[in-house]
Amino acid sequence: MDERVAATKYSDASAPRHTSLLELARLFLKLGMVAFGGPPAHIAMMEDEVVSRRGWLTREQFLDFLGATNLIPGPNSTEMAIHVGRVRAGWTGLLVAGASFILPSAVMVTALAWAYVRFGSLPQVAGILYGVKPIVIALIVQAVFKLAKTAVKSTSIAHRGRVCGAGDGAWHGSTCRACRWWFVDWAGLLAAL
């Protein structure tokens, strides 16, 4: 019964092809071109496009993948794009979404690097960030607020259902692979600090 509920909530395993590769490429090329401001901004814009506007993932699914990207190495926002591509269109979607998100930035940086080598200095592009950063702040604040409501809700449900929160998970650390990941992550975080 539980498995059935979970299977309908995460229908990606049974029927992965919901979104055409062209649609995936179009969205993530667009995001790759306008997603200024680092990973939090990318996450905020992806939430807006993928969850709020297109309904490709539920907010719960989006949040779970966001958590999962924190448990594996690599750039988190790019990994979110790859997750979305995989869930919506399988293996080819994984490649298309990820490559589409990276490509605009890679092309721009290559052009800037060409100018840097050719002229020996950096082009004056910092002015763009003066105007973009305040906008990005608003985007992130809004997205974090929406995601936090979902996160807190699901956490309190877990607490009510059975006495097993994140802290209690510590006691089962040796028996559960996910718990060990959790420790690895926090160990990594502490080491980074």
Add this chain to the structure above:
Amino acid sequence: MLAGGGLLTGLAYWLRSDKRTSVKTLLLSGSGLSAFAAPSDAGASFSLTALFLVFLKIGAILFGGGYVLVALIRSNLVAGLGWISERQLLDAIAMGQVTPGPLSTTATFIGYLLGGLPGAVIATVAIFLPAFFFVAISGPLVPRLRQSPLAGAVLDGVNVAALALIAVATWQLFRSAVVDGATLVMAALSLFLLIVYRVNSVWLVVGGALIGVGSTLLRS
């Protein structure tokens, strides 16, 4: 480093237990191992293969974003191999930040400096390849974690922590973004437009970029 290593061994286990095409498995695990052998030959002369392996390694152990990326590139390419100068590193990071999209395209810039267009392509592919690999492995596990009440509860905790990390990063960004009255008005106005009129974020960002360029031109 330890966390990355632990995860790699864990992933190696997953690879072996995976019953997919064995050729792909061999290829992926082989490249992962050789990447770890790469940094030992410090001061090695530049080659595209070495460039690929260094950025593959950085992509495979990169945890926690911006500052870690700078530290990894510095220890590997500035101090370790001596391929680029500190100044070039800082310029590369600046370019990764000023362009939209992932910060890791800093690797693209360094790749171009070292090996021209082929270098840029190879460095980009190398630093992002592990991300595709890790997502391909971990993605199918996420719904399975949800099926277990215990693992699901742990995931809830991780999700809250991930949001807390974003909130901290947002505060840092806020202090560097809202520097005068105009930027404060822009932040407040865009929040209003987002919530009340659900304006598409893309248009807001494009508008912000135009205002930024315009104000720079007016000042100069």
